[in-house]
Amino acid sequence: MKAIFVNGSPRKNKNTADMLQSAMRGAQEMGAECEMVHLYDIDFKGCKSCFACKLKNSKCNGVCALKDDLRPVLERCREADVIVLGSPVYYSYPTGELRSFMERLCFPVGTYLYENGKHITLRNKVIPTAMIFTMNCPEDYMKQINYPTLLEENTKVMADIFGYSETLYACNTYQFNDYSRYDFNLFSEEDKRRYRDEHFPTDLQNAYALGQRLVEKAHEA
Numbered sequence: 001m002k003a004i005f006v007n008g009s010p011r012k013n014k015n016t017a018d019m020l021q022s023a024m025r026g027a028q029e030m031g032a033e034c035e036m037v038h039l040y041d042i043d044f045k046g047c048k049s050c051f052a053c054k055l056k057n058s059k060c061n062g063v064c065a066l067k068d069d070l071r072p073v074l075e076r077c078r079e080a081d082v083i084v085l086g087s088p089v090y091y092s093y094p095t096g097e098l099r100s101f102m103e104r105l106c107f108p109v110g111t112y113l114y115e116n117g118k119h120i121t122l123r124n125k126v127i128p129t130a131m132i133f134t135m136n137c138p139e140d141y142m143k144q145i146n147y148p149t150l151l152e153e154n155t156k157v158m159a160d161i162f163g164y165s166e167t168l169y170a171c172n173t174y175q176f177n178d179y180s181r182y183d184f185n186l187f188s189e190e191d192k193r194r195y196r197d198e199h200f201p202t203d204l205q206n207a208y209a210l211g212q213r214l215v216e217k218a219h220e221a
């Protein structure tokens, strides 16, 4: 049982990475062999629309044809039983890197073929997946401005391609190590710290349970 965790934040030890690490510990607890990938360490671009993966008798077999530093990661994703993607919210969406990664991950597994009204994909079983989003917005405000609708479009893509996906949010995140060095009056450091101390441990627990749940689902698949 292999699980892969993909960090779409440029920061390797902040909110998104912490959530992914916690999900990874949950998956490890269930016996999965786990790997964390930091996208910002990898030199890659999004889909170049070469359509090599859509050719008749294509040799791609669900892995993007582009030969760059991302390819080994995509090959390992092809072997994975569980895939978890994490991203901070940048201007209401996942980071550009995470979106570029999704293009390269999802498009080769999907096809332009339909059978009995169903989209045919090049996977032989359900791969449980999840999207973890962290954001500065408080929970009530992010609902008010429709973040779930926008962000869960990504989860829908993952569910369509891999057969199962879910979304986990961590809101009102603590952004800076030392707030005294930054200019801001939109929020107070004290409120942010209190919220982090009261809520982030629960967010991490939810991520841990998510990791456990996805491995359980992969065993059932």
Ligand SMILES: Cc1cc2nc3c(=O)[nH]c(=O)nc-3n(C[C@H](O)[C@H](O)[C@H](O)COP(=O)(O)O)c2cc1C
Residues within 6 Å of the ligand: 009, 010, 011, 014, 015, 016, 017, 087, 088, 089, 090, 091, 092, 093, 134, 135, 136, 137, 173, 174, 175
């Ligand atoms: C370029 C940029 C754009 C951002 N846009 C938003 C946004 O639209 N909504 C929001 O809630 N937070 C926004 N944030 C805040 C981050 O989503 C938030 O701090 C996140 O938890 C950071 O994740 P990290 O700690 O893993 O880097 C933005 C941050 C940056 C750097």
